Amino acid sequence: MAVRTTLTWNEEKSLQKLLGNVSLILLYKSTVHGNRISNMYNRCIRQGSTVTMIYCPKNSFGIFMLGHYPEISEGFRKLNSSIYFSFQKNKTMEMTAAFLNSTLKISNDQLEFQFPISPVQYLSLDLHKRTIVIPKLLVEKLGLNPDLGFRFLECEVFRVEGIKDAAGYINRITRATQHRNSLLADLRAYRPYADLVSEIRILLLGPVGSGKSSFFNSVKSIFHGHLTHQAIVGSDVTSITEQYRIYSVKDGKDGKSLPFMLCDSMGLDEKEGVGLCVADIPHILKGCVPDRYQFSPHKPITPKHPAFITSPSLKDRIHCVAYVFDINSIDNLSSKMVAKFKQVQKEVLNCGVAHVALFTKVNNCYEVLQDNFLKMNKSMISQSQIQNANKMLGIPLSNILVVENYASEREMDPLKDILILSALKQMFRAADDFLEDLPLE
Structure with a gap:
C-alpha cells in the first residue's frame, strides 16, 4: 500500500515553483516509518538533496538541503546554504521563504541546524518527542507563530530529483x-x-x-x-x-x-x-x-x-x-x-x-x-x-x-x-x- 504525503497539491506546486521543475519523492513519514532519528536516517542517507517537512497545527514548515545527509559520526556537516520556508495553514497558498547558511548535525536523538550568527541560534527537531524548537531568527524571517516551540503532528522527508547545476543552484x-x-x-x-x-x-x-x-x-x-x-x-x-x-x-x-x-x-x-x-x-x-x-x-x-x-x-x-x-x-x-x-x-x-x-x-x-x-x-x-x-x-x-x-x-x-x-x-x-x-x- 502506497504511503500518502500530508503535503497538499498546492503546497507541492509552490515548492516546485521555488526549486524549479523538480520531482518530490517521499522517503520517510514519521507516523508510518517510526518516530526515531534512526528510522529517518536509514531511509534518507545517501539520497541526495532533500526537503524535510514538519507539519504543525498552524504552520507547515520545511527545509530544502542541497546534498546528502551527513553521516552520524561526522558531527556538524560543513556550512551549507539552505532554503527554509513555511506555509500558513489559514491561507495555504501563501509561502514565505528564507535563504540562510546553516550546518546540520544528526545525533541519536535529534536533527540540529546551527546558524553561524552571534549569538549562535539552533533549530532542533526531536522525532521521538515530536517537538520542534525554532529560533527567533526563523520566526521573524518566515512570519511564523512565535510560540512554535511545541509538538508537531507529522514529519516527512522527500528526495528532490531534477535539480540542474547543483553546484550553483542555491547560490x-x-x-x-x-x-x-x-x-x-x-x-x-x-x-x-x-x-x-x-x-x-x-x-x-x-x-x-x-x-x-x-x-x-x-x-x-x-x-x-x-x-x-x-x-x-x-x-x-x-x-x-x-x-x-x-x-x-x-x-x-x-x-x-x-x-x-x-x-x-x-x-x-x-x-x-x-x-x-x-x-x-x-x-x-x-x-x-x-x-x-x-x-x-x-x-x-x-x-x-x-x-x-x-x-x-x-x-x-x-x-x-x-x-x-x-x-x-x-x-x-x-x-x-x-x-x-x-x-x-x-x-x-x-x-x-x-x-x-x-x-x-x-x-x-x-x-x-x-x-x-x-x-x-x-x-x-x-x-x-x-x-x-x-x-x-x-x-x-x-x-x-x-x-x-x-x-x-x-x-x-x-x-x-x-x-x-x-x-x-x-x-x-x-x-x-x-x-x-x-x-x-
Whole structure:
C-alpha cells in the first residue's frame, strides 16, 4: 500500500515553483516509518538533496538541503546554504521563504541546524518527542507563530530529483532574492528629480489585452508582499478598462504611499471609433484628465467638459509613457495598428514626455536575465520582437523592457519580481530625465 504525503497539491506546486521543475519523492513519514532519528536516517542517507517537512497545527514548515545527509559520526556537516520556508495553514497558498547558511548535525536523538550568527541560534527537531524548537531568527524571517516551540503532528522527508547545476543552484536563488530585495530598497528610497514633484506619473499605453492593468497589479503585489488584483483585467477583444485610472501604490497594506503613480488607460484599437481616442492623449499627457474619467471612443474630452482640469500643475502631468506590448503579438501588428502607434508617439514627442517600451507575457523569465541579474541575455535582445519594436518606434534597446506579469499564479516569484522592479526603475530614470530637461522657469 502506497504511503500518502500530508503535503497538499498546492503546497507541492509552490515548492516546485521555488526549486524549479523538480520531482518530490517521499522517503520517510514519521507516523508510518517510526518516530526515531534512526528510522529517518536509514531511509534518507545517501539520497541526495532533500526537503524535510514538519507539519504543525498552524504552520507547515520545511527545509530544502542541497546534498546528502551527513553521516552520524561526522558531527556538524560543513556550512551549507539552505532554503527554509513555511506555509500558513489559514491561507495555504501563501509561502514565505528564507535563504540562510546553516550546518546540520544528526545525533541519536535529534536533527540540529546551527546558524553561524552571534549569538549562535539552533533549530532542533526531536522525532521521538515530536517537538520542534525554532529560533527567533526563523520566526521573524518566515512570519511564523512565535510560540512554535511545541509538538508537531507529522514529519516527512522527500528526495528532490531534477535539480540542474547543483553546484550553483542555491547560490543563484540566493543571489536572485538578494537582488530583488536590493531593487525594492532602491525604489522605496526613490525621490523624483530635484523634488520638483512629490510623485511621478507613468502612463501605460498599449493595445487591448497587452497587459497594462496586469502590470499595475503586479507592481502593487510586490510592494504588498502578496498577490493583489485591484485593477480589473481580461482577455476580451474590447477594452476592459474604460475609465482613466490614476493608481497610487502603498508600501504594504497600511504603509505610506510610494512616490509614483501608474496611470491606466483604455486600450488602443486599430479601428477608428474604437478604443482610446488619440485626441485624448495630449490632454492626458498635460494633466487635464481627472481620475475615473469615462472614456468615449467617439468623443474626446474638451475644455468644456465639467471635469476638465483647465490649469494643471507639473504634478498633474505625465512624466513618463510606457508603451505596453504583448511580446507574442508584436510581430503580427497590423499596418493600421502601427499607424495608430505612430500617431500616439507623435503626440508624446510633441509634449516632450519621456518614453519606454514594456514587453509583457514573456514565456520564461528565467532565461531573460544574465547570471548577474543586471542585463538581458544577448539572445533575448536579438529576438525579432525586440528588434521590430526598436525599428518601429525608434526606442533605444536600453529602453525596451521585458516583464512577466502575475496572472494566474498564487505565489510570488523572485525572478519575476526582478524583471518588474527593474522595468519600474528604468521608468523612474526616464521620468527624472524629463524633469531635469524642463525649462528653468
